[in-house]
Amino acid sequence: MIIFGTRTKFLNGSTATANCNHCGSTQTVRLSFALNYFHIFWIPMFPLSKTGISQCGHCKQALYANQMPDGLKAVYNEEKAKVKTPWGYRFGLILIGLFVLFVIAVIATSKR
Numbered sequence: 001m002i003i004f005g006t007r008t009k010f011l012n013g014s015t016a017t018a019n020c021n022h023c024g025s026t027q028t029v030r031l032s033f034a035l036n037y038f039h040i041f042w043i044p045m046f047p048l049s050k051t052g053i054s055q056c057g058h059c060k061q062a063l064y065a066n067q068m069p070d071g072l073k074a075v076y077n078e079e080k081a082k083v084k085t086p087w088g089y090r091f092g093l094i095l096i097g098l099f100v101l102f103v104i105a106v107i108a109t110s111k112r
């Protein structure tokens with residue numbers, strides 16, 4: 001039995017703030033980003049997608065990327081590029097790559 005699927009991890013690193021169009025507060029909107037990744041036995045294999053939302057600290061209005069006004073969306077795209085995926089979420093691919101190298105090395109050294 002192989003346990004696999006997708007999981008979500010919240011990413012830190014965005015400190016940008018923006019003005020709220022809903023309540024008019026200045027610099028109260030914060031962005032949060034989450035990473036979806038594929039796992040096998042809870043070992044991260046590879047990242048699937050990075051999504052984010054904005055939330056106003058004053059009126060608590062939360063918006064998905066497709067609901068954001070243009071000004072906020074520009075800040076969102078800038079921050080999304082800045083928030084990096086930790087290398088550990090490619091651990092499965094690194095393991096597979098090392099295994100392939102190992103198999104190639106064994107084949108290459110076993111020839112007579």
Ligand SMILES: [Zn+2]
Nearest residue numbers: 020023056059
């Ligand atoms: Zn607000």
